[in-house]
Amino acid sequence: GVLAHLEMLEARAHEAAVKQEETEQQEEKLARLKARVQELRLQRDELRAKVDLQQKRQLGQEGVVSDPEQPSAQAVLEWKIKSVKDMLQIFYLTGISGKLTKHGVCFCISTAYEGTYLDSYYLDLLTKPEVQIHRHSVPIFIPLEQIAKKYLQTDIRRFFSVLSDHLNAYAGRRYQADQLQEHFSDQIEGTLQRNSLCNLLVFNYNTSGKSKTFPFNARLLYGDLCCSLPTEVFVSWRLDAPASLAETAAAHSDLFRRMALHKAFRTFSSAERLVD
Amino acid sequence: MDETVAEYIRRTVLKIPRNEIKTMLQKWGFLSEAQLQTINFGQIKENISQDVVQLCEENSADIKQAAVLDIIYSHIYPDKRVWHVYQMNKTGEETAFFDLMDFKKKFKRRLRSALKNVTINFREYEDNAIWIRIAWGTPYTKPNQYKTSYVVYHSQTPYVFISASVLKSNLPLLCQALVVAANYHDIREMELRGHSLNSLKDIVFKRYSQLTKLSVFFFFFSSLLFSPASDLRIVQENKNEKERIQSVNREVFGDGPQPKLEFAQYKLETMFRSDPKMDVLDKREPFRCLVKFSSPHLLESLKSLAPAGMADAPLSPLLTCIPQKARNYFKIREKKAFFPGSFVSP
Numbered sequence: 001g002v003l004a005h006l007e008m009l010e011a012r013a014h015e016a017a018v019k020q021e022e023t024e025q026q027e028e029k030l031a032r033l034k035a036r037v038q039e040l041r042l043q044r045d046e047l048r049a050k051v052d053l054q055q056k057r058q059l060g061q062e063g064v065v066s067d068p069e070q071p072s073a074q075a076v077l078e079w080k081i082k083s084v085k086d087m088l089q090i091f092y093l094t095g096i097s098g099k100l101t102k103h104g105v106c107f108c109i110s111t112a113y114e115g116t117y118l119d120s121y122y123l124d125l126l127t128k129p130e131v132q133i134h135r136h137s138v139p140i141f142i143p144l145e146q147i148a149k150k151y152l153q154t155d156i157r158r159f160f161s162v163l164s165d166h167l168n169a170y171a172g173r174r175y176q177a178d179q180l181q182e183h184f185s186d187q188i189e190g191t192l193q194r195n196s197l198c199n200l201l202v203f204n205y206n207t208s209g210k211s212k213t214f215p216f217n218a219r220l221l222y223g224d225l226c227c228s229l230p231t232e233v234f235v236s237w238r239l240d241a242p243a244s245l246a247e248t249a250a251a252h253s254d255l256f257r258r259m260a261l262h263k264a265f266r267t268f269s270s271a272e273r274l275v276d
Numbered sequence: 277m278d279e280t281v282a283e284y285i286r287r288t289v290l291k292i293p294r295n296e297i298k299t300m301l302q303k304w305g306f307l308s309e310a311q312l313q314t315i316n317f318g319q320i321k322e323n324i325s326q327d328v329v330q331l332c333e334e335n336s337a338d339i340k341q342a343a344v345l346d347i348i349y350s351h352i353y354p355d356k357r358v359w360h361v362y363q364m365n366k367t368g369e370e371t372a373f374f375d376l377m378d379f380k381k382k383f384k385r386r387l388r389s390a391l392k393n394v395t396i397n398f399r400e401y402e403d404n405a406i407w408i409r410i411a412w413g414t415p416y417t418k419p420n421q422y423k424t425s426y427v428v429y430h431s432q433t434p435y436v437f438i439s440a441s442v443l444k445s446n447l448p449l450l451c452q453a454l455v456v457a458a459n460y461h462d463i464r465e466m467e468l469r470g471h472s473l474n475s476l477k478d479i480v481f482k483r484y485s486q487l488t489k490l491s492v493f494f495f496f497f498s499s500l501l502f503s504p505a506s507d508l509r510i511v512q513e514n515k516n517e518k519e520r521i522q523s524v525n526r527e528v529f530g531d532g533p534q535p536k537l538e539f540a541q542y543k544l545e546t547m548f549r550s551d552p553k554m555d556v557l558d559k560r561e562p563f564r565c566l567v568k569f570s571s572p573h574l575l576e577s578l579k580s581l582a583p584a585g586m587a588d589a590p591l592s593p594l595l596t597c598i599p600q601k602a603r604n605y606f607k608i609r610e611k612k613a614f615f616p617g618s619f620v621s622p
Contacts, residue, residue: 196374202376
């Protein structure tokens with residue numbers, strides 16, 4: 001009858017409730033176990049990093065670890081970056097460095113001018129069947145092909161020496177021009193006239209930033225591409241300027257021949273300031 | 277101020293995207309900062325351009341100054357033009373003392389001696405790029421400012437980038453003027469064309485060579501770098517093949533971004549090779565065919581073909597030689613030798 005039916009429904013509801021509780025308990029257990037797995041994985045990674053570090057220390061290498069008890073993955077990464085930077089520093093100091101590759105050698109030529117590090121240039125050489133340049137990052141206006149034709153096959157040391165001279169000189173000339181433009185822009189009329197190799201510079205200038213006129217004209221020719229000082233210097237002055245400038249022009253010309261362009265400017269500019 | 281100059285300035289300003297107009301006018305420097313303040317750059321471009329023309333009227337602008345605004349626009353949006361690459365040749369290794377003033381003087385003199393009605397403007401940029409704008413006229417008409425050629429030249433390099441877009445008859449004159457001004461002997465057009473000026477420069481100046489500081493840094497010290505832990509539960513199918521493809525791709529294309537080219541064209545004049553029994557062509561004549569590959573970024577898409585599984589690695593050298601050979605127009609003929617094949621003509 002109706003009551004029996006009701007009893008049956010009640011029993012079914014009870015069963016369903018029990019089942020639901022069971023599933024919920026299962027899910028909770030699963031979640032807890034998953035969290036535990038994460039924890040253990042994290043611990044495993046940390047221990048791995050620790051072991052790694054220990055091994056490296058045993059090989060006698062320097063390690064920078066802030067907390068020897070708990071070297072995190074972060075600390076290990078930082079240590080690796082530092083040792084890489086240190087090695088790069090060593091390479092910079094020597095100027096030319098190389099590494100063997102699958103098919104040859106890759107060279108890096110670092111440039112510098114009077115203590116300031118400038119750009120680096122790379123050459124990827126193939127050694128078989130003969131030495132040839134595979135890829136490089138040397139600017140197109142540096143006569144790389146000519147230098148290679150002369151020395152690459154016969155005297156590779158000379159090749160790198162000559163190329164390094166060209167690149168260092170170019171970097172030095174460009175650096176001087178940039179420094180002049182940057183620090184003495186008020187003493188130069190407009191912008192410096194230059195070219196890709198920075199081997200011809202022409203500009204009108206004065207000796208004090210306060211002056212509005214530019215009585216001097218300088219024309220510097222760098223005939224030797226391996227040299228960062230000019231081979232010819234012409235300093236002229238405007239026709240309507242006082243004759244006393246002739247002597248100053250000669251003095252400037254001498255300075256430009258002997259020292260870095262921006263240093264020469266510093267020399268006669270500061271003298272001018274003293275007079276003021 | 278000349279009517280034509282006013283109209284030219286008006287049309288040039290209209291080309292500029294609205295939010296760039298103020299910066300470009302500042303770069304131009306013809307209108308003072310005070311004058312620029314009086315313009316409402318929020319209004320519609322039609323009105324902005326009218327205001328600009330009005331101020332230029334006050335300053336009595338001439339065509340030379342208007343041309344400078346056009347150069348500035350073209351320098352910021354060079355990819356709107358198609359650039360052709362030319363190569364100059366000279367014999368002898370004398371150290372080139374490239375004198376900019378001398379170059380400009382010689383160029384103008386050469387051009388003007390042949391054609392009186394030309395507008396010539398120069399503008400130099402920090403990367404040693406010299407931009408030349410030439411508006412061509414005829415012996416009887418004034419220069420047409422809307423039909424301009426642009427030349428981009430980096431001193432002490434043999435390459436010139438020309439966007440002619442005009443009467444082909446003026447091109448030889450332009451080339452001659454360049455050769456004379458730059459102290460070279462002759463000039464020829466290379467089979468290299470594209471919209472992206474910087475990419476064309478990258479290709480001929482070999483600046484794409486992937487030997488950037490960063491890539492060499494990683495190359496020298498890759499063994500020391502931190503490698504991410506991989507989950508051992510994931511198994512890579514065809515792992516060896518995938519790695520081979522990656523390795524071959526890296527050999528051919530390198531790690532860096534590829535120069536941007538929009539097309540590569542191959543003119544085939546080769547014999548049709550078929551089963552002799554099929555006898556498709558009874559005449560032994562070369563089969564003429566033109567194959568053109570187009571893409572917003574051709575080299576990147578070629579680079580992704582093998583990893584995407586759409587082509588076998590390594591790709592045909594006809595496709596991969598494009599940056600090294602500095603060309604994207606090819607003529608392929610039959611090799612006249614004892615083994616069949618085809619060769620790419622110079």
